Amino acid sequence: ELKVEQNPxxxxxxxxxxxxxxxxxxxxxxxxxxxxxxxGKSLESLFVLLSNGAVKQEGRLMASLDTKARLSTLHITAxxxxxxxxYFCAVDISVDGNKLVFGAGTILRVKS
Amino acid sequence: GAVxxxxxxxxxxxSGTSVKIECRSLDxxxxxxxxxxxxxxxxxxxxxxxxEGSKATYEQGVEKDKFLINxxxxxxxxxxxxxAHPEDSSFYIxxxxxxxxxxxxxxxxxxxxxxx
Numbered sequence: 001e002l003k004v005e006q007n008p009x010x011x012x013x014x015x016x017x018x019x020x021x022x023x024x025x026x027x028x029x030x031x032x033x034x035x036x037x038x039x040g041k042s043l044e045s046l047f048v049l050l051s052n053g054a055v056k057q058e059g060r061l062m063a064s065l066d067t068k069a070r071l072s073t074l075h076i077t078a079x080x081x082x083x084x085x086x087y088f089c090a091v092d093i094s095v096d097g098n099k100l101v102f103g104a105g106t107i108l109r110v111k112s
Numbered sequence: 113g114a115v116x117x118x119x120x121x122x123x124x125x126x127s128g129t130s131v132k133i134e135c136r137s138l139d140x141x142x143x144x145x146x147x148x149x150x151x152x153x154x155x156x157x158x159x160x161x162x163x164e165g166s167k168a169t170y171e172q173g174v175e176k177d178k179f180l181i182n183x184x185x186x187x188x189x190x191x192x193x194x195x196a197h198p199e200d201s202s203f204y205i206x207x208x209x210x211x212x213x214x215x216x217x218x219x220x221x222x223x224x225x226x227x228x
Contacts, residue, residue: 035219042205042222043156088155098144098209100217102155 002027004091006103014111016078021106023072023089031092032072033100034063036085043088047074079110114140116208118220125196126228132192133223135206142208145189146217147181150203162189196227 003026013019023032031050035043047056049065049072056063060083062075072089086107090100115138125131135145144163148156160176162168162183170176178200180192189208193200203224207217 040224043219045219048216090156098146098161099158100146101158104155 002091002093002101004089004101004103006087006089006106008106009104010107010109012109012111013076013079015080018078019076021074021076021087021089021108023074023091023103025070025072025091025101027070027091027093028067029070029091029093030065030067032065033090033092034072034074035088035090037088037105038085046087076108079108081110081112084108084110114138114208114210114216114218116142116206116218116220118204118206118223120223121221122224122226124226124228127197128195130192130194131196131225132190133204133206133225135189135191135208135220137187137208137210137218140208140210140218141186142189142210143186144209145183146207146209147179147189147191148205148207150205150222152203156205159191193225196225198227201225201227 005024034046037043047063052067054065060077065072086105088105089103093099117136119134147159150156159174160168160170162181164183164186168181183189203222205222206220209217
C-alpha cells in the first residue's frame with residue numbers, strides 16, 4: 001500500500017527562523033508536487049518536481065526531490081507570518097499524471 | 113494560468129436530497145477531471161477520475177451509485193451526491209488536466225457541503 005508521510009504534521013515557528021518539512025513516500029515515482037492551502041480555500045500549486053535531484057525555489061520556499069531516497073523536502077527560510085498555511089505534498093503514482101496521493105499535510109503557524 | 117471554477121461554493125441541504133456540484137475548466141480543454149473529498153483537518157482523498165465521454169473510474173470504497181459523475185464535455189464535469197446524509201458533509205474539490213500537460217492538475221476553489 002502506498003504511503004505518503006509528511007512530518008512534522010504541525011509546526012509552530014518564530015518569524016525569521018528556518019525549518020524543513022519532509023515528505024517520504026513508499027513507491028517509485030519521479031513526480032512530486034507541493035501545494036499550499038489556506039483555511040477554507042482550495043489548493044495553490046507551489047512546486048512541481050519532475051526528476052531526481054530537482055530543486056526549485058520561490059521566495060522563501062525551496063523544494064527538492066530525491067527519487068532514490070523517495071524523499072522530498074520543503075525548506076522555509078526566514079519565515080514570515082504570511083507563510084502560515086497547511087502544506088501538502090502529493091506523489092503522482094501513475095504514468096500519465098492521473099493519480100495523486102496526498103500526504104496528511106503540515107500545518108504551519110508562524111508567530112510574529 | 114489555467115483556471116478551474118466550481119459551483120456552488122457552498123451548499124446546505126436536507127438529509128435525503130440530492131446535490132449537484134459543477135466543475136468547469138474556463139480557459140482550457142480538460143480531457144480528465146478529478147473529484148476529491150477533504151474532511152476537516154484531513155488530507156485530500158481522490159474519489160474518482162473522469163474522462164470526457166466515458167464512465168468515471170471510482171476509487172476503492174467510493175460508492176458510484178451515491179456519487180454520480182458526469183463528464184459530458186471537455187470543460188464541464190458534475191458530481192451529484194444522491195440521497196445525501198450528514199456524513200457526506202465535506203469539502204469537495206475538483207481538478208482538471210489537459211491532454212498536453214502530463215501531471216499538471218489545476219484545482220478548483222472547492223465546494224463546502226453541509227447536510228442537515
